[in-house]
Amino acid sequence: MGFLRCPLSCHKEKESQSRAQAQAQAQAQAHHLHSDSSCLHSESSNSLASQPSLPSVPSLTSQSRRHEQAITTHHHCISTLKGHSSYVFSLALAGKFLYSGSSDKEIRIWSRDPSRLETSNDNGVALGNGAVKSLVVLGDKLFSAHQDQKIRVWKVDNDSPHQKYKCMATLPTLSDRALKLFSASNYVQVRRHKKCTWVHHVDTISALALSEDGSLLYSASWDRTFKIWKTTDFRCLESAEKAHDDAINALVLSTDGIVYTGSADRKIKVWKKHEGEKKHRLVATLEKHKSAVNALALSPDGSVLYSGACDRSIIVWEKDTSSSGGHMVVAGALRGHTKAILCLAIVSDLVFSGSADKTVRIWKKGLQRSYSCLAVFEGHRGPVKCLTAAVDNYNGRSNSDDDAAYLIYSGSLDCEIKVWQLRIQCV
Numbered sequence: 001m002g003f004l005r006c007p008l009s010c011h012k013e014k015e016s017q018s019r020a021q022a023q024a025q026a027q028a029q030a031h032h033l034h035s036d037s038s039c040l041h042s043e044s045s046n047s048l049a050s051q052p053s054l055p056s057v058p059s060l061t062s063q064s065r066r067h068e069q070a071i072t073t074h075h076h077c078i079s080t081l082k083g084h085s086s087y088v089f090s091l092a093l094a095g096k097f098l099y100s101g102s103s104d105k106e107i108r109i110w111s112r113d114p115s116r117l118e119t120s121n122d123n124g125v126a127l128g129n130g131a132v133k134s135l136v137v138l139g140d141k142l143f144s145a146h147q148d149q150k151i152r153v154w155k156v157d158n159d160s161p162h163q164k165y166k167c168m169a170t171l172p173t174l175s176d177r178a179l180k181l182f183s184a185s186n187y188v189q190v191r192r193h194k195k196c197t198w199v200h201h202v203d204t205i206s207a208l209a210l211s212e213d214g215s216l217l218y219s220a221s222w223d224r225t226f227k228i229w230k231t232t233d234f235r236c237l238e239s240a241e242k243a244h245d246d247a248i249n250a251l252v253l254s255t256d257g258i259v260y261t262g263s264a265d266r267k268i269k270v271w272k273k274h275e276g277e278k279k280h281r282l283v284a285t286l287e288k289h290k291s292a293v294n295a296l297a298l299s300p301d302g303s304v305l306y307s308g309a310c311d312r313s314i315i316v317w318e319k320d321t322s323s324s325g326g327h328m329v330v331a332g333a334l335r336g337h338t339k340a341i342l343c344l345a346i347v348s349d350l351v352f353s354g355s356a357d358k359t360v361r362i363w364k365k366g367l368q369r370s371y372s373c374l375a376v377f378e379g380h381r382g383p384v385k386c387l388t389a390a391v392d393n394y395n396g397r398s399n400s401d402d403d404a405a406y407l408i409y410s411g412s413l414d415c416e417i418k419v420w421q422l423r424i425q426c427v
Helices: 021-034 174-180
Strands: 071-081 088-094 097-102 106-111 124-127 132-138 141-146 151-155 166-171 187-191 194-197 205-210 216-221 226-230 236-240 248-253 259-263 267-272 281-287 293-298 304-309 314-319 328-334 341-347 350-355 359-365 371-378 384-391 403-412 417-426
Touching: 071 359, 071 371, 088 141, 088 384, 088 403, 097 132, 106 132, 124 151, 141 205, 216 248, 259 293, 259 304, 267 293, 304 328, 304 341, 350 384, 350 403, 359 384, 359 403, 359 417, 371 417
Parallel strands: 088 132, 132 205, 205 248, 248 293, 293 341, 341 384
Antiparallel strands: 071 417, 088 097, 097 106, 106 124, 132 141, 141 151, 151 166, 187 194, 205 216, 216 226, 226 236, 248 259, 259 267, 267 281, 293 304, 304 314, 314 328, 341 350, 350 359, 359 371, 384 403, 403 417
C-alpha cells in the first residue's frame, strides 16, 4: 500500500538488526509513526520539540490568575481499558457505549458507565483489513475507515453488543464500482501509469464525518481526496480530486454544510456546495501552520475552528462576521504542548487536545478571547492519538453553569484507553 510521507523534516531512522528486542520494538513503533503522516519523530532524530511554534501568531493562553481563581477543577483517571494488542487509533461514542479501533484491524466495544468499565479480551465486535483509522456511528450502522483504502459498514446489535457484528457493505460497493467501469469519464489518474474510477480511495482513509441530518458520510484520505457517500444505499456521490498537495489527515463539517480539510501540506481548505451546484468548490484556504495539520475541531455553532499541527500549536480561527463571506481568520494560538498536536475534541465550551508529548490538555475560553488551560492529564506511556468526550451523566449530579462534570476518553500508541473524569466548579 502506498503511504504518503510526512513533510521533509521527518526522517526515518534505519533499523539495526543487531539491537536487542526492546530496541527493535521501539524502532518498529518509530517506523509506523513515520508512515502515519502525523509527523511523529523518534527522540534521537529531529525531535518534535525542535519544530517552530509559530512565533508570529499571538498566544491566547491567559497569563493572569484572575480567571483561573474563579474556577476550581478536579480530575483523575478512573479507568485504564486494556484489550487492544496494538496502537489505538480511533474512538467513537454512541449511546451507552464507546467504540475503539486499532492498528491490529480490530474494533472493540466498551460500556461507558464508570461503574462497569473493565478490561476485556472478549469485547472485539469487528475485524477489518488494515488499521482502523476512524469510526462514526449512525443509528444501527457503524462506519469504519481503514488503512486498506476501504470503508466498512457494520450492523450494530444493541441487544447483544458484544456479539460479532455483521459487515453490511464495503465501500465502494460492487454495484458502485460496476456502474463506473464502462465510461472513460469516470476514470482519474491515481499513479503515473495507473487510472481507476473516482469512487475508489487509493490510500489510507484517515477521517470520517457525518452530515447534520445523517444522510451523508464524508471520507478523507492520504490520497489527497475527500469523498461523499449516501448512508442509505452507500453510493459515492462526489469526489474532490487533488483537494490538497499532500495527505489529508483531518476533516470536520459545520451544521451549514461547510467542509474543512486539514493536510500534511500545512493547509486547511474550506469547501462549500452552493444551492444548485453539483459539487463542492474551494472557497478559502487557511495558511498559518508551518508543518503538517493533524487535527481539526469545530465549535458547536461553527463560529470557531481549532487546528492542531506538528508545530505544537493549536491555532484558533474565528469567523469574520464583518465580511459577507464569513471566512475564518486567525485569532491566536493555544500553547502548552511540547510536541505535535495529534487530536482535538470539543464539548460545549471546552477544547480537549491530545499530543505526542503523551498528555491531554483541557482549554476553556474566557473573556476577550483569552483561554485558560484548566488541566493536564498525564499517565499515558505513548503519544495520545485519539480523543472523545461527553458530559458526565453518571455522576448523580445535574450539570449546571456553576458545576459541570465530563468524561474524557483518550486512546494512545501505548495500546491503552484511559477514561478521565473532570469536574469544574465556578467559585
